[in-house]
Amino acid sequence: MDLSLSTRTEGDRTIVAVGGEIDVYTAPKLREQLIDLVSNGSYHIVVDLEGVEFLDSTGLGVLVGGLKRVRAHDGSLRLVCTQERILKIFRITGLTKVFPIHASVDEAVAASD
Template sequence: MPLVELNVSTSSRGDHAVVTATGELDLYTAPRLQTALAAVLRDQAGRVVVDLSGVEFCDSTGMNVLLAAMKRLKEQGGAFELAAPRPAVRRILQVTGLDGVFTITDALPAPGTG
């Protein structure tokens, strides 16, 4: 079975940080996202958008990483959003009821909006 990687990058866009993940988010790759989110939360207490448009799969470990980051950011008075989840990831959010917990947008916010 080929090893599926998760690539994570971060960028700052005006009033918010964007964390972009591509690949599969699971037990083995979730620590990579967790590390990136922890760094962003240290540096930016405002608004964080996680771009999920390139994530093909997400398991409970991945969801827990996202939940923990959202909780921490909200405790700091910030806002946490998930942007453009693919149908498979959106389905997981719906089945678990997390679509009512997370702020989910269909697209990334334009630079400078917020």
């Protein structure tokens, strides 16, 4: 399965819903999407990973890159994920301390920065 991306806004938040597999092949597509959003002035981004079936360290790198870009504009990058198999890589790499991870898009949108 390839990567699917869909973007919508709620107030000043931009939600990127990701589906499929984020790996060395597909990660560049997500990176471009995040770069485009920041270039167009979206600095508060919620990445919804609930539709993601696979995420590896290449994908983590893209999310870290996105977080750096929004932070440069005092923005935020929040993740939505409840799937244990996806959360595991954040946990073992210690990146749960780097990313705010929420149980739902509503919760992530409501979170204050």
